[in-house]
Amino acid sequence: MDILLEDIRAKNANKITWIGFFVNLILTVIKLIAGILGNSTAMIADAIHSLSDFTTDIVVLISFRIVRKPPDKDHNYGHGKFETLATIIIGIALFIVGLGILYSSIKNIYLVIILKNNLESPGIIAVITALLSMITKELLFRFTLKIGQEIKSSAVIANAWHHRSDAFSSIGTFLGIGGAILLGDNWEILDPIAAIIVSIFIMKTAYDISIGSIKELLEESLDVITNKEILEIIENVDKVRSPHELKTRKVGNKIIIDIHINVENTLNIIEAHKINDEIERKIKAVYGNDTIINIHTEPEDD
CATH class of the missing domain: 3.30.70.1350 (Cation efflux protein, cytoplasmic domain)
Known part of the structure; x- marks a missing residue:
């Protein structure tokens, strides 16, 4: 592939990734605000999951800036390991966040079931935001996947599936919050249950992000x-x-x-x-x- 084609490929990858970057940034802020105002642990957890997409966009953008640098006297095989290291750091951070959300959600369920405390019912703003997130991330998934397949970029394709995972977690959030609102005060527990589901999505995403990069740093051979x-x-x-x-x-x-x-x-x-x-x-x-x-x-x- 000549330099011109490589530049076009990088340009297309950067364009779709920047679009995803700003969409994820806006969604993260909206979800966080909706989660706080709507008293929804699940929505706050979903906001953190959107943050995982946001950080993945950063990794892709960095990779297309640094990795394309030619090999030098200190890096004879190029700079690909920088992307690998950054990916592992992000994956570990996301896993810790997922564990924190899981702990908080289990604690809330304990308060309701064992201590018989009442949780504040989530507000309608949270369920509307979850619906908005589902639609937006599914569209972003389809658009990013199309570009990734056209330029044959595994990083962009992986980023597309990361968008899809966020759409799936928003479905769980929507069902949990919607159920808590529709079924009344005795069903507020559905919100932390949904948060647990989302936390599992976050930890799985963190694992998927990290495991391949860890194997690469350990010089594991190809399959x-x-x-x-x-x-x-x-x-x-x-x-x-x-x-x-x-x-x-x-x-x-x-x-x-x-x-x-x-x-x-x-x-x-x-x-x-x-x-x-x-x-x-x-x-x-x-x-x-x-x-x-x-x-x-x-x-x-x-």
Whole structure:
């Protein structure tokens, strides 16, 4: 992919991410205000979940600014690990927030069931805000997913599904708050129950955000299916014999591949080099031009 196409790709990614950024910022503020004014723990929890989308937008924007910097003397394989580290920090912070909301919600349920205390009934502003959030985040999900698929960006596609998770949590909030309002004073407990559901969404989102990045920092190899596909590509290159010692890992969005191959003893260095070029071309056609491939060429044993 040439520089012009890469710039267009980055421009489209930044555009949709900035749209999501401001939508999430506005939704977070509205939900927080509605949760406070409407006395809804579930809505406050939903506001925190929107904040998770907001922070994910920041990660995507940073990644397209920093990761596109060329490798330098301190970062020979590029700057992809910065995105990885930031993602882990955000995931840990979100998980702690989710635990806090879970604790608060369980405490409120304890007050109602065990201590027989009454909770203040949530206001209509909270249920209206939940409905607004459901519609807005579903539309944002569809728009972001479309752009992500067009530019083939895993980060943008992941961000789209993050919007969808927020839409789902708003459904739980809407049902919990709406049930508490419609069913009367004896059902205020539905609001903290909905908050528990949302807190679980937040912690799951935090886990999903963090686990892949943690594996990447620990230099975990690519999955078995991807490794098998890489070997199949190499095996189908003419005059390649017995590809072996495959090692793979990720640096940000880049894939790094180390492989040993055998070639006929009669080939000269120019012919062997052409085989390596063909391997690189075919692999990059599948996994992108940023893929880093190190090939160790050995003569085939008699």
